[in-house]
Amino acid sequence: MKKLLAPLAIAALLLTACGGGVATAPSSGTPTDASSQTATQKPDPQMPDVVGMNSGKAVNLLSTIGINTEFKGPDGKAFSTPSAANTTVKDASVSAGTTVKRGQRVTITLNASEAELAAQAAATALASQMATRYQFTCTKTNSIYSDKSAFKTTDYRAIWASPDFAAFTQCNVTLGGKSSSDRPALIGDEQIIVDKVASNGGDVSIPSGALIDVLKACALPPDIGYDTSKGPGNNRVEALTISALDKCGDAPFAAELSRIASGQPPARMKDGTYVVGTAIQAGTYQVQVPAGANGVHDCYWERTTTQGGTIANDFISFAPQGPVVTIFEGEGFVSTRCGTWSRIG
Known part of the structure; x- marks a missing residue:
């Protein structure tokens, strides 16, 4: 019996040395998850309530959640640069709370047209310039x-x-x-x-x-x-x-x-010659003595007819107060070195 076991043991050793050992089942790896190989898809967004919001803020909000926008004014005309418009949202083509496909374009109506905004900007700039x-x-x-x-x-x-x-x-x-x-x-x-x-x-x-x-x-x-x-x-x-x-x-x-x-003649005059009723109003005049002045000196005045005849005149060498004279429409009046006359009646 011992003779039989020995050859069997030797044979087993030879098989092991030559790689002929008992085969074992290969270890199984982690199963592949097909969903991890595909980019995660975000859910479609819901339309927020942007009515009353500044147009620039509305653009940023909708862009952030994946909604594209186009803007128009109350006149139906599109804005060339809607996000820069200093306006508020008046209405939207999609109601708040509605699910919107990602990338869908929503039309936003603003409370002013682009032409109105341009006019407002021009008026503001002009007012600043005129100030x-x-x-x-x-x-x-x-x-x-x-x-x-x-x-x-x-x-x-x-x-x-x-x-x-x-x-x-x-x-x-x-x-x-x-x-x-x-x-x-x-x-x-x-x-x-x-x-x-x-x-x-x-x-x-x-x-x-x-x-x-x-x-x-x-x-x-x-x-x-x-x-x-x-x-x-x-x-x-x-x-x-x-x-x-x-x-x-x-x-x-x-x-x-x-x-x-209205074309009415004045009621004040300096030294000179005047046609009463045309160059000066008819009425009673007095020389106005300047503040601090010592009366009127060497003043001559004269009333004349239309043909140059003297109606009345006076030479005043000195008067503490200004002389007074009444002149009538149609006649002439001459003043020399008297100063300024003002009508008093």
């Missing part, structure tokens, strides 16, 4: 440019409110930093103002110059001689004051502007 367009420089001296104490403002109403209003002798005006000699282009309603000056017989050969004259008429009361300051033909000055009344009818000197606009 500082007019520069008024007023002075109590005869020099606008050398007077370091000159009053400067962008609003003629500030001139009226200035404590120096009564002392200002002149105001200079520029448009956007440019004078009339630069001939700046008109903007906003400025052309309408100039067109009205032209329609009333005014000189608009330099449109910016005509506009500046209107603004000057709004800044200070018309001085003596303003009626004829633009040369022959009072309609040239009347045209300016008519437009000035449209622009600054609340001026504290609006009554004087109205007088000039």
